[in-house]
Amino acid sequence: MTAHAALDLRDLGLDRGGHILVLRALRELGPGRPLAVTGGHPDLGLQLSVMAREGGHSVTENTGTSPGERKTFTVVAGPALDARARGAARAGSAVHSRDHRGVSDRADERWGVAARGAMVEAGAPRWDFSLDRAEVVWTDDAKKLYAQAAAAQWDPETAIPWDAPITHPPAVEEAVVQVMTYLVENENAALLVPARFLGRIHPHYREVVQLMAIQIADEARHVEVFTRRALLRSSEMALSTAGGQRSLQTLFEETDFVLATMLLSVLGEGSFVDLLRFLHEHGPDEVTRTIADLTARDESRHVAAGMAHVRWAIEQQPQDRGRIRSAIEQRHQALQHTSGLNAEVYDALVLLAAGSFEPEDIARGFDAVQALQRRMLEGRTRRLARLGFSESEAESLAGLHTRNFM
Ligand SMILES: [Fe+2]
Ligand SMILES: [Fe+2]
Structure with a gap:
């Protein structure tokens, strides 16, 4: 036999890491080539034979090659060294x-x-993982959108001037509490809908999973800040209506990823951005205005993510446009006998934009809320058109969206 590779373990046993050195030497040699392993550990022979049995290698003891207690063994790696x-x-x-x-x-x-x-x-x-196909869950934008979201995270504790003065009359504060109550239930739905899909998406599409996880974290923060704002001066939350909850339940019950993304993110969160910008403009105090501004920025990213997902899905499967059309129509039918947006929220928005109970101010506030609804409709129409719907179809589908805004 020609001179072959040798490894001296000294007194190190395979029970204390010696196997790392043996495996490293065997890998360097490759399967079939002999390695002389010498050592003084009393159980070395037994340990090498156990390792050889488990790894498919062979081991033989060399006789009379080492002085004293030290022994030498010849180990030859089996074919399964490589994973x-x-x-x-x-x-x-x-x-x-x-x-x-x-x-x-x-x-x-x-x-x-x-x-x-x-x-x-x-x-x-x-x-x-039931969502295991790229044509359904993927979007090339996920990586970029995740990075943007990670960079834009804000801390509710420090980002919001919780101690800023609140000087408006109690009736205006009641309107704020009503709007915040409404926002929290919408945020709860916006958190839960993607959360239900998250565990179904194959982690192979990790950028998508990361993007959705950080979006869910955004919603958790939104729930927090709207709740804290509601309870800043009030000891109680305001009204949640049957119509509002029914609207959100139809989102929660949608089991198709593309359709849920369309209804929640493209249409619902899209309109929500307009609502938050309205509150940024008309909020009666700095806390409300700052919260509205920060949450609107987050929501804009959610809309961008929703658009990226749906655009991708339609590119892969153009028939998705027809499924989206049906889903919007079906949701409209399911909700047509509900009241949609609760009257309390509508009136609260009017009062916030009015700033007082003077009839002229109320008229101005009313006009502002009407203008908000027109902006929401235009925004939905624009996004539908960008997804390839014809102008007239985009307009009619945008008009079928829930009166609850989300
Ligand atoms: Fe949100
Ligand atoms: Fe959102």
């Missing part, structure tokens, strides 16, 4: 390119929660 030879396979590619070719069209159930690009050992369990 690939043990049946492991790559979970797709680790990086994604601009045109999604780096992510797989379909994520394998055996990849499970493994990092994208990891070697997944044979025998790993199968995971049931």
Whole structure:
């Protein structure tokens, strides 16, 4: 036999890390090539034979080669040193390119929660992620939108001037509490709808999962700040109506990812941005105005994410446009016998824009809320048109959106 590679473990046993050195030397040599392992650990022979049995290697004791207590063994690596030879396979590619070719069209159930690009050992369990196709969940914009969201996170404790003076009359404060009560229930729905989908999306599409997770964190913050603003001077929240909740329940019950994204983010959150900008302009105190400004910025990102998702889905499956049309019509039918926006919220918005109970001011406030509703309608029409709906269809579908705004 020719001189072969040698490893001296000294007194180190395989029970204290010696296996790392043996495996490293075997990998360097490759399968089939002998390695002489010398050491003084009393159980070395037993330990090497256990390791050889588990790893498919062979081991023999050399006689009369070492002085004293030290012994030498010849270890030859079996063919399964490499993970690939043990049946492991790559979970797709680790990086994604601009045109999604780096992510797989379909994520394998055996990849499970493994990092994208990891070697997944044979025998790993199968995971049931029902949203496992790129054509449904992917968007090239997810990575960029996630990065923007991560950079734009704000701390409610420090970003909002909670101690700013509140000098308006109690009736105006009551209007603020009513609007905040309404906002919280909408935010609860906006948090729960994506949260229900999140656990169904295959983590192979990690940028999408990250984007949705940070969006959910945004909504958690919105729930907090609207609640805190409501209770800043009041000890109680105001009214939640049956019609408002029914509208939100239809979002909650939508089980199709593309349709839920369309209804919630493109149409609902789109209109919500207009509402928050209205509150930024007409809020009677700095706390309300600051909250409205910060949440509107977050919501604009949610709308951008929704648009990116739906645009992508329609590009992959143009028939989705027809499904979207039906979903908007069906939701309209389901809600047509409900009152939509609660009258208390409407009147509260009028009062906030009026700033007083003078009839002229109330008239101005009323006009401002009417203008808000027109802006919401125009915004929905514009977004539908950008998704490829004809001008007249965009207009009629935008008009079918819930009177509850979301
Ligand atoms: Fe929100
Ligand atoms: Fe949102």
